[in-house]
Amino acid sequence: xxxxxxxxREMCEAFDVTPRTLRFYEAKELLFPIREGQKRLxxxxxxxxLKLILRGKxxxxxxxxxxxxxxxxxxxxxxxxxxxxxxxxxxxxxxxMEAQRDELNEAxxxxxxxxxxxxxxxxxxxxxxxxx
Amino acid sequence: xxxxxxxxREMCEAFDVTPRTLRFYEAKELLFPIREGQKRLxxxxxxxxLKLILRGKxxxxxxxxxxxxxxxxxxxxxxxxxxxxxxxxxxxxxxxMEAQRDELNEAxxxxxxxxxxxxxxxxxxxxxxxxx
DNA sequence: CGTTACGTTTACGTTCACGTCATCTTTCCT
DNA sequence: AGGAAAGATGACGTGAACGTAAACGTAACG
Numbered sequence: 001x002x003x004x005x006x007x008x009r010e011m012c013e014a015f016d017v018t019p020r021t022l023r024f025y026e027a028k029e030l031l032f033p034i035r036e037g038q039k040r041l042x043x044x045x046x047x048x049x050l051k052l053i054l055r056g057k058x059x060x061x062x063x064x065x066x067x068x069x070x071x072x073x074x075x076x077x078x079x080x081x082x083x084x085x086x087x088x089x090x091x092x093x094x095x096x097m098e099a100q101r102d103e104l105n106e107a108x109x110x111x112x113x114x115x116x117x118x119x120x121x122x123x124x125x126x127x128x129x130x131x132x
Numbered sequence: 133x134x135x136x137x138x139x140x141r142e143m144c145e146a147f148d149v150t151p152r153t154l155r156f157y158e159a160k161e162l163l164f165p166i167r168e169g170q171k172r173l174x175x176x177x178x179x180x181x182l183k184l185i186l187r188g189k190x191x192x193x194x195x196x197x198x199x200x201x202x203x204x205x206x207x208x209x210x211x212x213x214x215x216x217x218x219x220x221x222x223x224x225x226x227x228x229m230e231a232q233r234d235e236l237n238e239a240x241x242x243x244x245x246x247x248x249x250x251x252x253x254x255x256x257x258x259x260x261x262x263x264x
Numbered sequence: 265c266g267t268t269a270c271g272t273t274t275a276c277g278t279t280c281a282c283g284t285c286a287t288c289t290t291t292c293c294t
Numbered sequence: 295a296g297g298a299a300a301g302a303t304g305a306c307g308t309g310a311a312c313g314t315a316a317a318c319g320t321a322a323c324g
Contacts, residue, residue, distance in 0.1 A: 009270070019271085024312060038272055038319075055239060058232065060192040062310075073246055080257045087250045094243055100190065101236045107187060108229050111222065114205055118219045125212045140301070151301080156282060170289075170302060195281075 005034070005041035015050055025053065030067050049074070059097065069093060137166070137173040147182055157185065162199050181206070191229065201225060 008019050025031045026040070030053055033040035042050075049070055056066040072086045140151050157163045158172070162185055165172035174182075181202055188198040203214075204222045 007270085018313080020312065020314085023272090028311095040271085055235065058192070059236060059239065060190070064310090072250060080254070083250065083257075084254060087247065087254065090243065090247050090250070094240065094247065097236060097240050097243070101233055101240065103187065104191060104229060104233045104236065107191065108226065108233065111226055111229070115219065115222050115226065118204060118215065118222070122212070122216060122219065125215075150283080152282065152284085155302090160281095172301080189281095 003044045005043055006047070008033075008040050008042070011042050011047075011050070014047075015054065017050075017054075022050075025050070025063070028063055028067065030063060030070065045074070059100070061093075065093070135176045137175055138179070140165075140172055140174070143174050143179075143182070146179075147186065149182075149186075154182075157182070157195070160195055160199065162195060162202065177206070191232070193225075197225075 006014070008022055011017070011022055012019055022031065022033075022040075022042075026033060031042070031046050031049055033042045033046055035041070052070060052073065053063070053066050056069065057063075061069070068086065068089055071082075072090045138146070140154055143149070143154055144151055154163065154165075154172075154174075158165060163174070163178050163181055165174045165178055167173070184202060184205065185195075185198050188201065189195075193201070200218070200221055204218045
């Protein structure tokens with residue numbers, strides 16, 4: 001496997017984050033870059049995790065919640081209880097995400113309706129150049 | 133219209149927030165309770181706004197972003213430029229929300245797939261009591 | 265051989281969204 | 295009248311998620 005390890009700068013450019021952020025994530029045990037002497041090197045695994053981290057953030061999950069979810073993706077089957085616990089947690093999150101999606105759809109519909117109103121008002125004010 | 137004004141306590145129980153939160157939202161100009169002497173009274177309008185505020189938060193919008201969006205729902209048609217500006221802002225947010233929904237659907241699919249894996253592993257460990 | 269670029273650690277600063285006192289009126293109840 | 299309950303106004307505290315500055319190491323470039 002071509003696992004090109006990346007420096008912190010390369011990571012920053014690839015994912016549009018700062019070095020501080022990556023070190024912070026390491027301190028919080030969300031990433032585990034290997035060390036070459038003093039320097040960090042980010043593996044393919046770190047890149048996959050970071051992608052999931054950033055996505056989780058966009059959905060409003062805290063870093064701690066994300067950390068626990070990452071375990072589902074990257075767990076060694078060592079102990080069952082842990083796996084089972086994580087699985088249950090994932091079920092909870094899945095339910096949350098589906099609920100959030102449904103509410104989001106509702107909100108989108110409402111906002112669209114509201115915007116139709118706004119568009120109508122704009123047309124009345126300036127019939128020549130309609131909104132949109 | 134039966135606009136039963138509500139005290140801060142009633143609001144707190146109705147929406148499951150603290151008094152501090154409501155005063156904070158007033159300070160940030162998201163709510164505009166009227167005053168009866170010293171005391172705040174929350175109108176139907178405040179309740180509608182609060183509902184939108186709490187929903188916006190669940191979608192990860194900041195209070196400042198929410199404040200601007202609320203203007204679309206509660207603007208007097210006084211000046212066109214303002215209305216047009218807000219409309220444009222709403223279009224941006226709508227696009228964001230739709231993108232977020234799509235990404236959320238993607239993430240849900242991925243998580244489900246990942247959980248199928250976890251379930252399989254759990255079955256191997258304890259075939260009698262399956263996961264789910 | 266200096267300096268420029270990239271990296272490190274340590275540590276204090278900052279923003280957001282409130283929580284948590286402390287202190288003071290107002291109001292309602294017995 | 296007296297006391298709890300509800301509400302108000304500061305003002306300081308807090309946790310999350312970084313920003314930012316200081317001080318240092320080292321490796322390559324001209």
